[in-house]
Amino acid sequence: MTTARKPFWRSLYVQVLIGIALGILVGWLWPDAGRALKPLxxxxxxxxxxxxxxxxxxxVVTGIAGMVDLREFGRVGTKALAYFLTFSTLALAIGLAVGNLVQPGRGLNVDPATLDQGAVASYVGKAHDQSVTGFVLGIIPDTLISAFTSNEILQVLFVAILFGIALAHLGEKGERLVGSLRTLTAVVFRIVHMLxxxxxxxxxxxxxxxxxxYGIGALANLAGLVLTFYATALLFVIVVLGVVARLAGFSLLALVRYLKxxxxxxLGTSSSESAMPLLMEKLERAGVPKPVVGLVVPTGxxxxxxxxxxxxxxxxLFIxxxxxxxxxxxxxxxxxxxxxxxxKGAAGVTGSGFIVLAATLxxxxxxxxxxxALILGVDRFMSECRSLTNFIGNAVATIVVARWEGAINVGRLNRVLAGGAGELTEEESDALQIEGKIEALS
Structure with a gap:
C-alpha cells in the first residue's frame, strides 16, 4: 500500500529555501528591516x-548501556579521534596549499599600522581563553548538574559517558531505567520535529x-578570498570526502541528497548546531548504530x-x-x-571560527x-560554508567509523540514502544494526 506524496510546499527543504530567498530579498531591499529581524x-x-x-x-547513555561489551565503546572512540585528527590535518594542509597557489591577498599592500585593531579586540580577548590546558579542564564540569546548564557539548558528553558506563555495570538492575530513558529519547526527538x-x-x-x-556589496571587496574559500571547501568535500565515502561503500552525493x-x-542559520538533532536521527534511521551516532556526532x-x-x-595566509x-x-x-x-573545541555556531583564528594568530x-580587521566584514559570508563543510564532514565520519566497526550493512544503508528520509521504521533500524553486527562476525 502506497501513501500519497505530500505537497512539495510542505517539505522542510522547500520551506527553508523560501525563507532564505525572502530573507535575502528583505535584507537587500530594506536593510534596516533586515537587521531588525535578527531575533528570529x-x-x-x-x-x-x-x-x-x-x-x-x-x-549516549542508552547507546553505551545497550552495548554487550564496553570495550566496543573505547574502540569506537579511538577510531573516531584518529579519523578526526587525520582529516583536520589534511584540511589545514589543503588550505595552505591552495592559499600559496592562488595567493588571494597578494597586491593589496595593506599597512598593518593603519588597520582598526579595536574592531577585532573583542575576538582577540576571547581568544586568550583558548589554550590546550584550558580546553582539557573545560571538559570537566563544575558539578554533575552544571554540565546540563553550561551549554558545553563536551561536558554533557563526558557526564553521559560516565553515566552510561555506570548504568551498563548495573546489569539487570538498570534495565528498567534504560527502558524509561529510551521512551524519554523518543519524546525529545518528537519535540525536535515540533521545533x-x-x-x-x-x-x-x-x-x-x-x-x-553587511550588504551583498561587501562580498565584492574581498571576493577573491571568499571565492577561494568556497572553491577549496567544495574541492575538499567532493574529492577528499567523496573518495572516503566511496572507499566506505556509499555515495557522497546520495548522502547529501538524504540530508538536503x-x-x-x-545554510539559513549559519550554524551546524541547528541541524545536529536531525542529523543524529537520520543517521540512526539509515542504520548507523545508536552508540556510534551518540559518540561520534557530538565529539565531531x-x-x-x-x-x-x-x-x-x-x-x-590571506592576511x-x-x-x-x-x-x-x-x-x-x-x-x-x-x-x-x-x-579543537570550536563550537559549530556563528563566529567561533573567527575567535579560533584569533587564538591561532x-x-x-x-x-x-x-x-x-580585513576579513571581519565578510566573515559572516564564509561562516555558512564553514558550517556546511563541518556538517557534511561529521556525517561522513560517523558512517565511516560505523563501517570501520563492521556495525552497518552497506547495502541497506545505500537503499535508505537512495530512498530518502522515512525509509526505515525504528524496528527496522534496530534489526539493521543487529544484521550489521552478524555480518561483521561471519
Missing part, C-alpha cells in the same frame, strides 16, 4: 540548542540580518571541523599576503601545528593579528 534567527538557534543537551545525554516548524522563520530572520547588516533539509537549515562537533580548518589556514608579511615554510608548519590544537607572531 537567534531565537530559533536558541530553541534548538535548548534540546541538544538532552539529546546527546540520552543518546522544526519554526525553521523557515529562523532561516528567514538570520539571512535577512546577514544581508541587511538539514543542509539548507545549516568539537574535534572534526574540516571547514573551520580550511578557513583558518586560508585566512591566515600575511595582504600585509606583505613573508611566511617561511617553518612559519607555515608552526601555523598548522597551532591550528590543529586551537581548532596570537600564538604565531609572524602574522599580524590586526590584519583580521
Amino acid at each position: 534567527g537567534d531565537g530559533f538557534i536558541k530553541l534548538v540548542k535548548m534540546i541538544i543537551t538532552p539529546i546527546i545525554f540520552l543518546t 522544526m516548524y519554526a525553521a523557515p522563520i529562523g532561516a528567514f530572520g538570520a539571512m535577512a540580518f546577514t544581508i541587511g547588516e 533539509d538539514e543542509l539548507l537549515l545549516v 562537533y568539537s574535534f572534526n571541523l574540516d571547514g573551520t580548518c580550511i578557513y583558518m589556514s586560508l585566512a591566515a 600575511a599576503q595582504a600585509t606583505n608579511t613573508p611566511l617561511s615554510a617553518g612559519d607555515q608548519l608552526l601555523l598548522m601545528a597551532v591550528a590543529i590544537l586551537s581548532s 596570537s600564538v604565531v607572531p609572524a602574522v599580524p593579528v590586526a590584519g583580521m
Whole structure:
C-alpha cells in the first residue's frame, strides 16, 4: 500500500529555501528591516540548542548501556579521534596549499599600522581563553548538574559517558531505567520535529540580518578570498570526502541528497548546531548504530571541523599576503601545528571560527593579528560554508567509523540514502544494526 506524496510546499527543504530567498530579498531591499529581524534567527538557534543537551545525554547513555561489551565503546572512540585528527590535518594542509597557489591577498599592500585593531579586540580577548590546558579542564564540569546548564557539548558528553558506563555495570538492575530513558529519547526527538516548524522563520530572520547588516556589496571587496574559500571547501568535500565515502561503500552525493533539509537549515542559520538533532536521527534511521551516532556526532562537533580548518589556514595566509608579511615554510608548519590544537573545541555556531583564528594568530607572531580587521566584514559570508563543510564532514565520519566497526550493512544503508528520509521504521533500524553486527562476525 502506497501513501500519497505530500505537497512539495510542505517539505522542510522547500520551506527553508523560501525563507532564505525572502530573507535575502528583505535584507537587500530594506536593510534596516533586515537587521531588525535578527531575533528570529537567534531565537530559533536558541530553541534548538535548548534540546541538544538532552539529546546527546540520552543518546549516549542508552547507546553505551545497550552495548554487550564496553570495550566496543573505547574502540569506537579511538577510531573516531584518529579519523578526526587525520582529516583536520589534511584540511589545514589543503588550505595552505591552495592559499600559496592562488595567493588571494597578494597586491593589496595593506599597512598593518593603519588597520582598526579595536574592531577585532573583542575576538582577540576571547581568544586568550583558548589554550590546550584550558580546553582539557573545560571538559570537566563544575558539578554533575552544571554540565546540563553550561551549554558545553563536551561536558554533557563526558557526564553521559560516565553515566552510561555506570548504568551498563548495573546489569539487570538498570534495565528498567534504560527502558524509561529510551521512551524519554523518543519524546525529545518528537519535540525536535515540533521545533522544526519554526525553521523557515529562523532561516528567514538570520539571512535577512546577514544581508541587511553587511550588504551583498561587501562580498565584492574581498571576493577573491571568499571565492577561494568556497572553491577549496567544495574541492575538499567532493574529492577528499567523496573518495572516503566511496572507499566506505556509499555515495557522497546520495548522502547529501538524504540530508538536503538539514543542509539548507545549516545554510539559513549559519550554524551546524541547528541541524545536529536531525542529523543524529537520520543517521540512526539509515542504520548507523545508536552508540556510534551518540559518540561520534557530538565529539565531531568539537574535534572534526574540516571547514573551520580550511578557513583558518586560508585566512591566515590571506592576511600575511595582504600585509606583505613573508611566511617561511617553518612559519607555515608552526601555523598548522597551532591550528590543529586551537581548532579543537570550536563550537559549530556563528563566529567561533573567527575567535579560533584569533587564538591561532596570537600564538604565531609572524602574522599580524590586526590584519583580521580585513576579513571581519565578510566573515559572516564564509561562516555558512564553514558550517556546511563541518556538517557534511561529521556525517561522513560517523558512517565511516560505523563501517570501520563492521556495525552497518552497506547495502541497506545505500537503499535508505537512495530512498530518502522515512525509509526505515525504528524496528527496522534496530534489526539493521543487529544484521550489521552478524555480518561483521561471519
